[in-house]
Structure formats: C-alpha cells, structure tokens
Amino acid sequence: MQSPQQPYRLNIKRGKKLANANEVSSFLRHNDKLSPLLPTVKRNLALQKECEKVLPPIFAHCAVLNLAEDQLILSAPNAAIASKLKQQTPKLLTHLQQQGWQISAIRIKVQVKKTVEKPQAIKQAIFSAKALDAFKSLEKTLPTTKENADLKQALARLLARNSSEPT
Known part of the structure; x- marks a missing residue:
C-alpha cells in the first residue's frame, strides 16, 4: 500500500x-x-x-x-x-x-546492506541398528560421573532422535 x-x-x-x-x-x-x-x-x-x-x-x-x-x-x-x-x-x-x-x-x-545467507546444513547421519545398539550399550555402561555427564546427555539425545526413525 x-x-x-x-x-x-x-x-x-x-x-x-x-x-x-x-x-x-x-x-x-x-x-x-x-x-x-x-x-x-x-x-x-x-x-x-x-x-x-x-x-x-x-x-x-x-x-x-x-x-x-x-x-x-x-x-x-x-x-x-x-x-x-x-x-x-x-x-x-x-x-x-x-x-x-x-x-x-x-x-x-x-554495499553491505545485501546479506549473504548460508543455507542451513541438513544432518543426514543414519545409523544402523547395530550402531544404535552400541550407543545404547555405551550409555548404559558409562559410569555416571561429573566428567561423563555431557557425554551421557549427548548419547541420550542421539538415541532419542534416532529411536523414532526407521533403521
């Protein structure tokens, strides 16, 4: 208008x-x-x-x-x-x-006013059932310590993301 x-x-x-x-x-x-x-x-x-x-x-x-x-x-x-x-x-x-x-x-x-947008990277990592089992085993057997807390959280997120996807 x-x-x-x-x-x-x-x-x-x-x-x-x-x-x-x-x-x-x-x-x-x-x-x-x-x-x-x-x-x-x-x-x-x-x-x-x-x-x-x-x-x-x-x-x-x-x-x-x-x-x-x-x-x-x-x-x-x-x-x-x-x-x-x-x-x-x-x-x-x-x-x-x-x-x-x-x-x-x-x-x-x-002319700085035109911005260059980088395309968002798409994660395409697909794990086999064997790999997911290995990550589950690692998560269960990893000692619960202060040093391992971040790793355990990362493993939990990885397994949660990949549990609903077909293997």
Missing part, C-alpha cells in the same frame, strides 16, 4: 522473497510518472542475466547498479566478494563486449 508521503514507492519485498521482474515491469508500465524507467530496468536485468551467465558462483550475491558513460557499476555485499569479482572483471568485460554491450570499464561498489 502506498502512503501519501511516498506515493510512488514500490514495495518489492514480499516476505523474504523479492518481487519478480514481471511484477516490477508491470508496475512501471502502468505508472505514467515511472514508465520512463522501464527501459533502464530492462537493460539492467539483461546485464544482470549476462553477468550471472559468465560468473554464476560469484555473481549470485552481486547486482548491476548502473550503466552510464560506457562504465558498468556492480555492487558486492562485502569486500571479499568484491575482491573475487574484481579478479574476474577482465573475463566479464570481454564477454559483455562480445555480446554487443558498449562497456569500456567495470567498477565495483561494496
């Missing part, structure tokens, strides 16, 4: 997922004051796709900011990724020029 103070603000966030390019294009097409931005948005999206094609692992966290005066400006979320991207700029520049883009230089800006 648009507020009276900011009548042309587009809220492109939907939960954690960004609005797709079609939604942004549709919004710009149907808004007379913002429709002149549509060619720039389309150009930047095309450049973004070309860059992702050439540098998929690095460019997943980066974005095209602007193309002005034959200079492409890219954003990186941190200095480490910016450094890796800078090493790849000759390759990227050559590819873009071969694709017909009139670009003579590439600049990189570090």
